[in-house]
Amino acid sequence: MQPVIIREAEEKDVPAIVALFAADALGGHGDTTDAEALPSYFKAFRRIADSDCQTLYVAERAGEVVGTFETMISTTMTGRGGSSMIIEAVQTRADCRGQGIGGQMIEFCLERARREGLRQVQLTSNAARVDAHRFYERLGFAKSHFGFKFKLK
Template identity: 35%
Template structure:
């Protein structure tokens, strides 16, 4: 990136841009609803996230424009001697900057944030239909050490 990225907690005013980024790819178009006004479900989720001290919705800004987003959840575990983990979810970059290093900077920032919060592990998942994301995470040192399963409800 030519301009240094700034990272900050998302505000409710950012929500429109965040949902637009989430909906702006081949998978997002199938599962998100970017419309005006935004569905209340996004607003309720935003308030649930921002009211929980173990959840952070982070935006990456280039000058005044939001060009990336990610959610980090900090979870205490009984395993690993009661250690904390950080889970990174919902990583997206604006289509105008994809392939330009924004995703790398987002994940590196999240890893540093996890260390700052005392986490011993950072975990994430990515859809198998996102091979570029998988390559990015592997390049950053993530290993596929476990088999992940999901059950849609």
Template identity: 45%
Template sequence: MSEVVFRTATAADLPAIVALLDDDDLSRGREDASLPLDPRYLAAFEAITADPNQMQVVADLDGRVVGTMQLSFLAGIAFRGGWRGQIEAVRIASDLRGQGLGQQMIEWAVDRCRERGCRMAQLTSKLDRVDAHRFYERMGWKKSHAGFKLQLEQA
């Protein structure tokens, strides 16, 4: 396998990103990868790219987008004003899972957090993603909090 390149996503990557988000048993149907994409995806992408504390990242393997994640840098008063790196919406193409790309992508994200002077990196994962939890724990991540979400958007 060629070497994967992690880079900031471009608008041209958006269809592949949405397809990756939808290519998951637990989130299938939540996204709509049909073309043309819902314009809300582009609006969200533009907001992310305009914010210097946000990155939409893709894993590129020989010109194919095979992974994605959103990386956010959050200022906070806690931890003596320490910044946090928030990693969200991590996906690897289903045909390439289990080959180490996810670990490389998370390590890349943690390195970006270090470069930005973050005191910690954090992520959330749905409770029923047991395989993902084992993956993060193997990488040294610790379960530390219970989280809550309140859905606000109407279907």
């Protein structure tokens, strides 16, 4: 099996990233590969790419995007002004699940957070993603908070 390379996403990766999310029926985000929606995704990509605190990544194998995730660095007054990494939008292509790609993506994040001296790594996961919860717990994450959302659109 070809090795997985994790790298920062490039604009050319946007359609493949969108396809990962559009294929996810459980996520409920309304993502679509419809060409009319692509400008919104490219706008989001540029906003993330221009941010000093956010980074979008892809996991690539044999030249194909097989996974994606985003990291954000957040500094708060709590924890003596400590900084944390927040992992969001973790997705592995459906036909590639169970091959260790998700674990490699999360380990990449943990190593980066250690190198940068961050105090913790946190993530949220859709309440319906029971398999994902077990996956994160196997990697050492602990359930610690409840999350709340207020939808504006």
